[in-house]
Amino acid sequence: MSSADTTRFRSISTLLIQRIVWLSLGCMLALGGLHAWIEFRHEQASFERSMRLLADNSMRNLSMALWDIDPRAVREQVDWMGALPEVAQVQVQALATGETFSSGRNVRDVPATVTVQIMPPDGQAIALGVLEIWADPQYFLSTMAQSTLRVTFGYALFTLLICVMVAWVLGRELRQPLSQIAHFAAGLKPNALSKPLQLQRPQRAQSDEIDLVVQGFLQLQGDVRSHIDNLDGLVADRTQKLEVLVDEVKRLSLTDALTGCFNRRALDERLPSELERSLRYGRPLSLVFVDIDHFKAINDQHGHGVGDIVLREVALRLQTHLRSQVDWVARYGGEEFLLVMPETTAREALESAQRLADFVRTGPVLAQGVALQVTASFGIAQLRGRETLCSLLERADSMLYQAKADGRNCIRMAL
Numbered sequence: 001m002s003s004a005d006t007t008r009f010r011s012i013s014t015l016l017i018q019r020i021v022w023l024s025l026g027c028m029l030a031l032g033g034l035h036a037w038i039e040f041r042h043e044q045a046s047f048e049r050s051m052r053l054l055a056d057n058s059m060r061n062l063s064m065a066l067w068d069i070d071p072r073a074v075r076e077q078v079d080w081m082g083a084l085p086e087v088a089q090v091q092v093q094a095l096a097t098g099e100t101f102s103s104g105r106n107v108r109d110v111p112a113t114v115t116v117q118i119m120p121p122d123g124q125a126i127a128l129g130v131l132e133i134w135a136d137p138q139y140f141l142s143t144m145a146q147s148t149l150r151v152t153f154g155y156a157l158f159t160l161l162i163c164v165m166v167a168w169v170l171g172r173e174l175r176q177p178l179s180q181i182a183h184f185a186a187g188l189k190p191n192a193l194s195k196p197l198q199l200q201r202p203q204r205a206q207s208d209e210i211d212l213v214v215q216g217f218l219q220l221q222g223d224v225r226s227h228i229d230n231l232d233g234l235v236a237d238r239t240q241k242l243e244v245l246v247d248e249v250k251r252l253s254l255t256d257a258l259t260g261c262f263n264r265r266a267l268d269e270r271l272p273s274e275l276e277r278s279l280r281y282g283r284p285l286s287l288v289f290v291d292i293d294h295f296k297a298i299n300d301q302h303g304h305g306v307g308d309i310v311l312r313e314v315a316l317r318l319q320t321h322l323r324s325q326v327d328w329v330a331r332y333g334g335e336e337f338l339l340v341m342p343e344t345t346a347r348e349a350l351e352s353a354q355r356l357a358d359f360v361r362t363g364p365v366l367a368q369g370v371a372l373q374v375t376a377s378f379g380i381a382q383l384r385g386r387e388t389l390c391s392l393l394e395r396a397d398s399m400l401y402q403a404k405a406d407g408r409n410c411i412r413m414a415l
C-alpha cells in the first residue's frame, strides 16, 4: 500500500488557503502591532502638545487675573481648564498672595505634565504665579484604545477580504481543474481511452501547468491507445517467433548433436507409432542395425576427433542414400545406427542395405589429413505378425551380431 493510500486526503487548494490565512494573520498582527506602536507614540506627543497649547491659551487670562489680583477670575479660568476631559488636575499658585487655586482630581503625587510660570502682562521679568497641568492618563488610554481598535478592525477586515478573494481565486483556478483531472484519471480504463479530458474553465491567452497536464494526458491516451492497437500484431509476431524457437528447441532435443540423426529419445518416441501403424494397416516394417567396423581402432590410432569425423561422414552417407520422406535413421549409441524402413520388406531392406554398405565403403573418409577406409556391418529384421518392438529390435541386433561374427563388412538378415 502506498503512503498516499494511508494518509487522509486534503485538497492542495485547501492547504494553500489555510497557509495563506495563517500567513496573512501573522502579517496582520505584525503590521497592526507596528502601526499601533507608531500611533501610540504619535498620540502621546500630540497629547503633550495639546496640554502645552492649553497652558499657552490660558496664560493671558491668568496673567491678567493675577495682575489685577482677581481671585474670582483666576478660579473661573482654573475651573474651566479642570473641566476639560483630557485634564486630570489644574493648579495655579499666586506668588504674591501665596494663594493656591486647584481644580479636578488630586493627582499631586505624580509630576505635572506641564509647568509654566505666569508672567505679568506688562512684560516684567518677575513671575506672578505658577501654572501646573496634569493630563488625565485614562483619557489618553481610552483614546489610544479606540484608535488601536480602529486600526485592528481595519487590518482584520482587509485580511479577511484578501483571504476570501485568494480562496475564491484558488478554488476557481486550482481546485476545480485539479479535481476534474483527478476524477478523469481515476476513471481511465484500457477499454475507455477515447473520452478526452475537457476542463470547464475560461479560455485564456497563455497556457499554464494545468494545460500542460491536460496535454500530457491527451498524449498518454493517444500513445496507450495506439500501443493497445498494435498489441495484437505484436503478440502475433512474438508468438510466431516463439513457435519458431520452440520448434528449434524441439528439433534440437530430438537430434543427435554430433551426427544430426535422430537421437535415442526421438527413436523412443517415433518407433512405437511406426510399429503401431504397420500393424494397423498390415504393412511391412523393417529395421536395420548398422555398426561401423573396428571403430575403436580408429579412435585409438587417430584420436577421438578423427573418430567424430568418421561418425559424421558415415551418418551423412546413410542419410543421403536412404529413401527420403519414408526411411529415417537414428543414432542408437556409440558407432551404431538404426535404420527404420516403413513399407519395406526384409528383401527390399536387404537391397537398400547393400547399396548403403557400398556407399559407406566406397571412397575413403578424409579426416585431418588422413584417408580412412571405413566399412560397416548390417543386421536386418522384418516385423512379424503381432511381434513386439523389443523382439523385433532383438532379432535385428542378433543379425548384426551375426554379421560381426562372420567377419564384419557384411549384411545378415533374419529369415
Ligand SMILES: Nc1nc2c(ncn2[C@@H]2O[C@H](COP(=O)(O)OP(=O)(O)OP(=O)(O)O)[C@@H](O)[C@H]2O)c(=O)[nH]1
Pocket (backbone or CB within 6 Å): 258, 291, 292, 293, 294, 295, 296, 297, 299, 303, 304, 305, 306, 307, 308, 311, 333, 334, 335, 404, 408
Ligand atoms: N570418437 C568417438 N568415439 C565414440 C563415440 N561413441 C562411442 N565411441 C567409441 O566407439 C568405440 C566402440 O568400440 P567397440 O564397441 O569395441 O566397437 P568396434 O571397435 O567398432 O568393434 P566392432 O564393432 O566389434 O567392429 C569405443 O572406443 C567408444 O569409445 C563418439 O561419439 N565419438
